[in-house]
Amino acid sequence: MKKQGNKILRIRGYALALIFIGMIIMYAGVFFRTIPWLFGIFLFVGLLPILLSFAIYFWVGMISTRALTVQCPNCERHTKILGHVDFCQHCKEPLTVDKELEGEDFSLDYNVPHRREKAIEEKKQDGNMQKDEQA
Numbered sequence: 001m002k003k004q005g006n007k008i009l010r011i012r013g014y015a016l017a018l019i020f021i022g023m024i025i026m027y028a029g030v031f032f033r034t035i036p037w038l039f040g041i042f043l044f045v046g047l048l049p050i051l052l053s054f055a056i057y058f059w060v061g062m063i064s065t066r067a068l069t070v071q072c073p074n075c076e077r078h079t080k081i082l083g084h085v086d087f088c089q090h091c092k093e094p095l096t097v098d099k100e101l102e103g104e105d106f107s108l109d110y111n112v113p114h115r116r117e118k119a120i121e122e123k124k125q126d127g128n129m130q131k132d133e134q135a
């Protein structure tokens with residue numbers, strides 16, 4: 001399984017990668033500087049990922065102001081949660097904002113509303129079954 005990280009940090013990572021991709025494309029254009037139209041195309045194509053990256057940075061800034069800040073129970077530092085489940089920015093502890101899912105095996109499925117509802121439903125049924133057994 002791929003190592004997961006905090007969503008905001010991951011999105012910033014993609015944005016940074018886009019800047020490098022844009023720079024590489026522009027740099028490749030230097031080899032064609034004797035052909036002005038081709039050089040122009042390289043510069044233009046290289047500019048696109050960089051502009052996209054700025055847009056992503058701007059968007060991350062917007063969502064991170066709205067993201068929920070919580071204190072991580074593992075490392076006790078503050079981290080931002082995006083969506084219903086996310087990872088701590090510092091120690092990568094999986095965190096959830098849903099009380100119903102606390103203590104459950106962590107799954108990114110919980111970011112998908114119908115799967116999360118199913119998981120909560122299943123957990124409630126498990127709880128009811130245990131009560132029946134006790135009775």
Ligand SMILES: [Zn+2]
Binds near residue numbers: 073074076088093
């Ligand atoms: Zn932590």
